[in-house]
Amino acid sequence: MNNKPLKVLFIIVAILYALNTTESVQINYIKVPQAVKNDSNISVIMDCNYSLRPDDTDLVIKWYLNENMVYQWIPPKAPQSFGALKNKVDLKYKATDDPKSVHRAMKIFNPTNDIAGEYKCSVYSFTDEDYFIKNMHVFVPEKTLEIFKSGHDERTVNFTCLATETFPKPNLLMFKSYKDHYHRKGLSTVQWDVSKHNSGRFTTYIVSSLNREYLQDGSIIRCELRIPDTGYVKMRSILYYSEVDKDSGSTNRSQFFNVIIKIIFLLIVNFVFCNFM
Ligand SMILES: *[C@@H]1O[C@H](CO)[C@@H](O)[C@H](O)[C@H]1NC(C)=O
Ligand SMILES: *[C@@H]1O[C@H](CO)[C@@H](O)[C@H](O)[C@H]1NC(C)=O
Numbered sequence: 001m002n003n004k005p006l007k008v009l010f011i012i013v014a015i016l017y018a019l020n021t022t023e024s025v026q027i028n029y030i031k032v033p034q035a036v037k038n039d040s041n042i043s044v045i046m047d048c049n050y051s052l053r054p055d056d057t058d059l060v061i062k063w064y065l066n067e068n069m070v071y072q073w074i075p076p077k078a079p080q081s082f083g084a085l086k087n088k089v090d091l092k093y094k095a096t097d098d099p100k101s102v103h104r105a106m107k108i109f110n111p112t113n114d115i116a117g118e119y120k121c122s123v124y125s126f127t128d129e130d131y132f133i134k135n136m137h138v139f140v141p142e143k144t145l146e147i148f149k150s151g152h153d154e155r156t157v158n159f160t161c162l163a164t165e166t167f168p169k170p171n172l173l174m175f176k177s178y179k180d181h182y183h184r185k186g187l188s189t190v191q192w193d194v195s196k197h198n199s200g201r202f203t204t205y206i207v208s209s210l211n212r213e214y215l216q217d218g219s220i221i222r223c224e225l226r227i228p229d230t231g232y233v234k235m236r237s238i239l240y241y242s243e244v245d246k247d248s249g250s251t252n253r254s255q256f257f258n259v260i261i262k263i264i265f266l267l268i269v270n271f272v273f274c275n276f277m
């Protein structure tokens with residue numbers, strides 16, 4: 001009979017408690033560069049923007065890299081970095097002027113591929129915790145990218161695309177175009193291989209085989225290299241002319257030069273001859 005007001009009070013307290021926890025520490029967003037070039041001597045900033053309630057106390061900000069703690073800040077103490085990021089973070093960097101968020105961000109010197117991976121910012125208060133995760137990819141562009149004709153018979157022509165020393169393993173795909181006629185679909189790959197260097201970098205090639213029926217003189221064969229998740233794309237192309245044309249083309253060229261040399265010779269002779277007459 002008498003416990004009805006108690007129940008109401010209990011519900012009110014429960015609601016307030018629920019509101020309390022949902023309104024506590026909250027991360028708005030984190031900023032982590034998606035991709036950076038290995039050893040490019042730039043600094044990157046990993047930011048962790050959070051909102052606090054005025055009465056949030058015992059604040060702790062931690063950053064993890066691949067689940068290992070690499071940075072900790074317990075206001076109002078100085079921040080510290082650990083493990084893979086020890087000596088790699090500018091501990092004086094200020095993200096804001098607010099004493100409750102001034103050292104929330106990490107400024108990392110010269111990122112290299114050993115500190116690529118999953119970055120997690122965790123914010124703890126006395127009553128609550130929130131976290132956000134983002135990945136950073138560190139890549140090495142190719143040393144060389146080449147496309148060349150690697151074989152032919154009366155029915156088919158092979159093209160090889162070779163990329164050396166990228167990190168991580170890139171994706172290669174070849175395309176054919178003729179005049180403004182593009183085949184968006186890549187050419188099928190008949191052979192491929194990838195090898196890993198001691199440096200951790202990869203060298204890889206693909207071979208595409210084209211039927212002569214579909215390969216007009218003047219076709220352009222393109223090779224596209226993509227490093228996954230980085231937005232890094234590179235292209236090489238080769239202009240195709242059939243072998244017969246090409247072989248006679250080279251003889252034609254030397255004949256052409258011979259003719260030029262003869263003409264120059266004749267002109268000189270003529271000049272000398274005329275001047276002495
Ligand atoms: C990235 O750069 C560092 C520093 O120069 C180097 O030690 C490392 O081998 C590079 N990584 C790759 C995959 O080449
Ligand atoms: C790297 O950058 C810093 C500052 O931006 C500069 O002082 C230093 O000379 C650079 N190092 C190399 C190897 O380029």
Ligand SMILES: *[C@@H]1O[C@H](CO)[C@@H](O)[C@H](O)[C@H]1NC(C)=O
Pocket residue numbers: 028049050095096
């Ligand atoms: C943090 O995020 C809030 C909400 O998105 C925004 O109003 C504020 O300007 C941000 N602070 C900084 C320093 O970026």
Ligand SMILES: *[C@@H]1O[C@H](CO)[C@@H](O)[C@H](O)[C@H]1NC(C)=O
Pocket residue numbers: 150151152153156157158190191207209
């Ligand atoms: C083209 O490449 C495939 C796969 O390596 C090979 O089996 C075939 O003999 C090659 N064709 C020519 C004409 O070189």
